[in-house]
Amino acid sequence: MHLKGALHTHTTCSDGDLSIKEVVRIYTGLGFDFIALTDHDYLLRPDCYEVIDTLKTELIIFKGVELTVFEKGYVHVNRIIGDRDVLHIFNHPSELDLPLKKVIDRITAVAGMLPIEAVEVTSKGFRSPEYEIPEIPFPKVATDDSHTRIGCGRAWIEMDCMRDKDKIIRAVRYGDFWNCYTENHHLYTK
Numbered sequence: 001m002h003l004k005g006a007l008h009t010h011t012t013c014s015d016g017d018l019s020i021k022e023v024v025r026i027y028t029g030l031g032f033d034f035i036a037l038t039d040h041d042y043l044l045r046p047d048c049y050e051v052i053d054t055l056k057t058e059l060i061i062f063k064g065v066e067l068t069v070f071e072k073g074y075v076h077v078n079r080i081i082g083d084r085d086v087l088h089i090f091n092h093p094s095e096l097d098l099p100l101k102k103v104i105d106r107i108t109a110v111a112g113m114l115p116i117e118a119v120e121v122t123s124k125g126f127r128s129p130e131y132e133i134p135e136i137p138f139p140k141v142a143t144d145d146s147h148t149r150i151g152c153g154r155a156w157i158e159m160d161c162m163r164d165k166d167k168i169i170r171a172v173r174y175g176d177f178w179n180c181y182t183e184n185h186h187l188y189t190k
Helices: 020-029 048-054 100-111 165-173
Strands: 002-009 034-037 060-070 074-081 086-090 118-120 155-160 178-183 186-189
Touching (some): 002 060, 002 074, 020 048, 048 060, 060 165, 086 165
Parallel strands (some): 002 034, 034 060
Antiparallel strands (some): 002 155, 060 074, 155 178, 178 186
16 A cells, blocks of 8 residues: 655644644545654643544544653654654754764764654754765655645655554655655656
């Protein structure tokens, strides 16, 4: 089965402009099959994700959190929770504003603390190809890191996979997906 998904979305549960219901409606309308809600750990309101269980939707909704990890400053790592599996993605390395060698050092250091299994190659949904290199030894994922309506659907992954949270996580973990981007209303994939 062909699936389309977003692994990094924010809602009013932290610093996003859209409620969970609005995020679900928008991504459903964009033809997505799954999303991960990854609101910031230090802003996440308690019990905010409880509304997910009341939604009537075909969209697979992963509960997650964008962790703030301190390593010579701070970096962000998404923890995405499946039914049994958990996925950790090192977020937006281009936003560290560091030379490539130092970014690789940060990813390596954080991977010593958390089981990093993928690295974003986007910043707010825009491709950062300088991180699509073998020196970063993890699958590279495209995400839109949406906080507003305009940010939804800029970058995503697609895969041939069953509609199962743990199988989706494993597909990402093993690099069995492809990245997709929208720029200037033109779609291209890598």
